Amino acid sequence: MRSDMSLLTRWIQPNERVLDLGCGDGELLAHLKREKNVSGYGMEIDTQNILKCVERQVDVIQQDLNEGLAYVDDQSFDTVIMTQSLQQTREPDLLLEEILRIGKRAIISFPNFGHWTTRFYLGFRGKMPITRSLPFRWYDTPNIRLITFKDFEILCREHGIRILKKTVVDNEHAENWKVKMFPNILGEIALYHIEKI
Numbered sequence: 001m002r003s004d005m006s007l008l009t010r011w012i013q014p015n016e017r018v019l020d021l022g023c024g025d026g027e028l029l030a031h032l033k034r035e036k037n038v039s040g041y042g043m044e045i046d047t048q049n050i051l052k053c054v055e056r057q058v059d060v061i062q063q064d065l066n067e068g069l070a071y072v073d074d075q076s077f078d079t080v081i082m083t084q085s086l087q088q089t090r091e092p093d094l095l096l097e098e099i100l101r102i103g104k105r106a107i108i109s110f111p112n113f114g115h116w117t118t119r120f121y122l123g124f125r126g127k128m129p130i131t132r133s134l135p136f137r138w139y140d141t142p143n144i145r146l147i148t149f150k151d152f153e154i155l156c157r158e159h160g161i162r163i164l165k166k167t168v169v170d171n172e173h174a175e176n177w178k179v180k181m182f183p184n185i186l187g188e189i190a191l192y193h194i195e196k197i
Helices: 003-011 027-036 047-055 092-102 116-125 149-158 177-181
Strands: 017-021 039-044 060-062 077-083 103-111 161-169 189-196
Touching: 003 027, 003 077, 003 103, 003 161, 003 189, 017 027, 027 039, 039 047, 047 060, 077 092, 092 103, 092 149, 092 189, 149 161, 149 189, 161 177
Parallel strands: 017 039, 017 077, 039 060, 077 103
Antiparallel strands: 103 189, 161 189
16 A cells, blocks of 8 residues: 555544545555444546456445435545545545545645646756656646645635645655655655545
8 A cells, every 4th residue: 555545544443434425445544444433435537447446345336436425425434535636636626525525534645736846846957846646647647736834724614624734755655754844845755634624
């Protein structure tokens, strides 16, 4: 399991009802069911990933998150998780509102487009960066939104979203004192635990 996923499991309480948006192959939800006895669903658009979820005995719904979550009842879940997918949505601000309507809390992670390697690549090479956490070219990337940690925190303030916890990790997916001092430059991936005020 990706280390950022391992980190966010600390914020999930046993027996919670969880929705994992863009759940991929269901690895995280399967782990949470096993280790924390959670119940819930994954949502995924890719057919091959849905088949992998079924193999892992993860309940999954095929859904394009850009089409919204209007059919899901308010406060249906204790926690809604979205790992490294927010930057791939057309209207992330509206999706965050929906996430916090259907969940009491949410855990969101995304790559930092303000990381020093991205800045360096763009500044000195003059073209869109290709890095370990952003391995695509500008024309085949699923990332349609460029987010920095500061941008996300401003969005939270503007939408009345409280940040409960935040963890920023480096390119090895580890927490350390340097990243904590300069998160927007040295942090490669952020994990935010949030709720609506």
